[in-house]
Amino acid sequence: xxxxxxKDVLGARxxxxxxxxxxxxxxACGADMMSDVLAFVKDQCVLLTGLCNTQVIRTAQMMDVVxxxxxxxxxxxxxxxxxxxxxxxxxxxxxxxxxxxxxMLYESGLRGxxxx
Amino acid sequence: MTGKIHLxxxxxxxxxxxxxxxxxxxxKKLKQMGVSPExxxxxxxxxxxxxxxMVIHANGGTIDVDISTTDITxxxxxxxxxxxxxxxxxxxxxxxxPDKVRALGFGAGMGLxxxxxxxxxxxxxxxxxxxxxxxxVVKIG
Ligand SMILES: Nc1ncnc2c1ncn2[C@@H]1O[C@H](COP(=O)(O)OP(=O)(O)OP(=O)(O)O)[C@@H](O)[C@H]1O
Ligand SMILES: [Mg+2]
Numbered sequence: 001x002x003x004x005x006x007k008d009v010l011g012a013r014x015x016x017x018x019x020x021x022x023x024x025x026x027x028a029c030g031a032d033m034m035s036d037v038l039a040f041v042k043d044q045c046v047l048l049t050g051l052c053n054t055q056v057i058r059t060a061q062m063m064d065v066v067x068x069x070x071x072x073x074x075x076x077x078x079x080x081x082x083x084x085x086x087x088x089x090x091x092x093x094x095x096x097x098x099x100x101x102x103x104m105l106y107e108s109g110l111r112g113x114x115x116x
Numbered sequence: 117m118t119g120k121i122h123l124x125x126x127x128x129x130x131x132x133x134x135x136x137x138x139x140x141x142x143x144k145k146l147k148q149m150g151v152s153p154e155x156x157x158x159x160x161x162x163x164x165x166x167x168x169x170m171v172i173h174a175n176g177g178t179i180d181v182d183i184s185t186t187d188i189t190x191x192x193x194x195x196x197x198x199x200x201x202x203x204x205x206x207x208x209x210x211x212x213x214p215d216k217v218r219a220l221g222f223g224a225g226m227g228l229x230x231x232x233x234x235x236x237x238x239x240x241x242x243x244x245x246x247x248x249x250x251x252x253v254v255k256i257g
Pocket of ligand 2: 165168169223226227228
């Protein structure tokens with residue numbers, strides 16, 4: 001599934017990183033704790049989160065996350081967008097809640113990917 | 117790659133939004149140098165965890181990074197409260213982080229175990245009331 005597919009499935013808005021929509025995502029992870037993301041995320045992962053601060057972008061940078069989806073209509077501020085552009089990480093925004101957003105992506109074939 | 121590279125960062129303790137800048141820069145630098153993605157990932161994750169710990173538990177500090185042809189050594193030094201029981205702190209899930217840190221997305225007690233997992237050597241030197249020095253070594257290649 002590409003970032004563009006993720007966008008379509010969730011009816012999400014692209015906030016930045018339009019030029020990276022053809023990137024492939026292999027897994028997804030839904031988390032509000034960045035600690036957990038750092039401990040469990042596998043490669044080429046979509047990160048879904050309701051947390052909205054610069055450390056979400058930093059965490060995604062360290063983990064080479066494919067794209068970040070902010071759920072529940074959370075909107076990143078300009079500092080986060082600037083950092084995401086610098087790190088070349090597309091940011092998406094959806095009104096769906098975490099459970100629904102994860103469910104929709106799962107139904108479309110994206111999986112969590114075990115980390116052991 | 118020839119010779120040694122040394123990088124030094126001062127990490128402010130009062131600016132959570134800037135935590136991770138140093139780790140981001142080191143990650144970029146290693147990538148540019150052509151270090152293997154595996155080693156870059158190990159450094160990025162373990163250094164970032166250490167940098168965050170320094171900000172949320174110890175009011176900032178300094179980070180020294182040495183890159184040689186065989187390994188990358190990261191020394192994170194702070195003058196924070198120190199760690200009372202290192203063995204306990206190393207356990208997954210153990211955290212003294214207050215709720216306000218948890219609201220920022222940290223404080224699951226995963227950082228130190230994660231640093232152990234992603235480094236080839238992790239040394240914690242700490243003294244209650246004086247501070248903590250964490251040394252991370254990641255082998256290249
Ligand atoms: N530099 C430090 N100075 C003082 N105490 C520390 C330091 N680093 C870690 N600790 C102590 O060790 C505990 C465990 O650290 P660890 O990084 O594993 O978890 P955390 O930082 O609490 O949460 P997480 O890393 O999941 O966000 C901390 O809660 C804190 O009590
Ligand atoms: Mg930590």
